[in-house]
Ligand SMILES: [Zn+2]
Ligand SMILES: [Zn+2]
């Protein structure tokens with residue numbers, strides 16, 4: 441039962457990707473597919489543009505990766521996370537679900553945080569101010585466990 445469900449989810453990511461391309465009149469190209477697949481494989485670890493270029497090097501050059509990211513960002517497949525003055529890339533919430541990130545100031549790794557309590561606090565804070573939330577971003581920085589211990 442659970443197993444079947446996982447397969448369905450995995451299939452629908454690719455289907456959703458193809459649907460979004462089609463709906464916006466874009467075609468699937470080898471490099472776009474490589475960019476999407478690389479971000480899908482990376483799951484909850486967002487990548488820098490340099491990492492994405494390195495991992496898709498067999499499928500296209502730097503410029504074509506940039507162009508693919510621009511198109512996929514425009515049609516809502518890719519989300520750009522602004523981390524200070526830099527950014528990282530991951531698939532949008534439609535693929536990965538809603539979550540937040542924490543970034544290590546020393547090694548630069550970014551991990552995802554999924555804490556229902558956090559969402560509840562955000563919701564109730566907005567309600568107290570009589571707002572209906574349409575979007576929110578939270579940027580958390582810290583020092584990761586590895587960096588703390590290798591001091
Ligand atoms: Zn994420
Ligand atoms: Zn670290």
Ligand SMILES: [Zn+2]
Pocket residue numbers: 538539540558559562576
């Ligand atoms: Zn949230």
